[in-house]
Amino acid sequence: MAPDCARRNRRRPVGVKPGMLDPFLIRHDGVISRAQARSCGLSDDAIDRMLRSGAWIARFRGVYFVANRPFTPDARIRCAALHAGSHAVLSGEAAAYWHKLVPNMPNVIDVTVPRSGRSRAQGCRLRRRDLRSTDVVEIRSLRVTSLHLTVLEASVRIRTHHGSCVAAAHEPGRPAANPRLQRRPDRSGASR
Structure with a gap:
């Protein structure tokens, strides 16, 4: 039961469709555009929070990279x-x-x-x-x-x-x- 609780309590940006964002980032080498993030269910506020928290890095205007991966x-x-x-x-x-x-x-x-x-x-x-x-x-x-x-x-x-x-x-x-x-x-x- 503990793993289920941990999964439910994991912080996820509000509005993200479960299971969409992580697989997308894996398939796209940790790179995502603002439009792609929106299609995964993130709001503009959630995207901005990811940037402010340092979870994502803005590489160019509207193009982001996940900070926990090597930049290949x-x-x-x-x-x-x-x-x-x-x-x-x-x-x-x-x-x-x-x-x-x-x-x-x-x-x-x-x-x-x-x-x-x-x-x-x-x-x-x-x-x-x-x-x-x-x-x-x-x-x-x-x-x-x-x-x-x-x-x-x-x-x-x-x-x-x-x-x-x-x-x-x-x-x-x-x-x-x-x-x-x-x-x-x-x-x-x-x-x-």
Whole structure:
């Protein structure tokens, strides 16, 4: 009976749907936006209390990190992508890292956003262009350029790792990167 009492008496922000917040934070590397926290049932006052108490740390405006976890490269990437807006797509070397094509996170996080609209660029290099829906996938709850486009973009930036990036993309079980090069022959890296 004691464990049930302890569970009932555990302090939880008012209005939080039981069992929603902790699993969400685990799946998202301890990173959460204000809108996501609201969808988990937190009020603005509860979010502000989490910040004032030190349980959460504001990384950017409207993007928070749980203080009781290590700030990993994955968390850094999530923070930058969330800060860039809801239509942001992780791209370039950071997308190659997210796809597990390269072992190390890049120094600069590339994020692509639509040409129209407002986006912030703190914590990342912002690129404005419209992507086709086929060029965007969701991996671990983050919008990322597709494998094909990622290989193309990352190969241009990571010249020393070009071979390893392309080789990783051609591992068994992964589709070939060629269709994107054929579709966009004007892009850097396409055979002429």
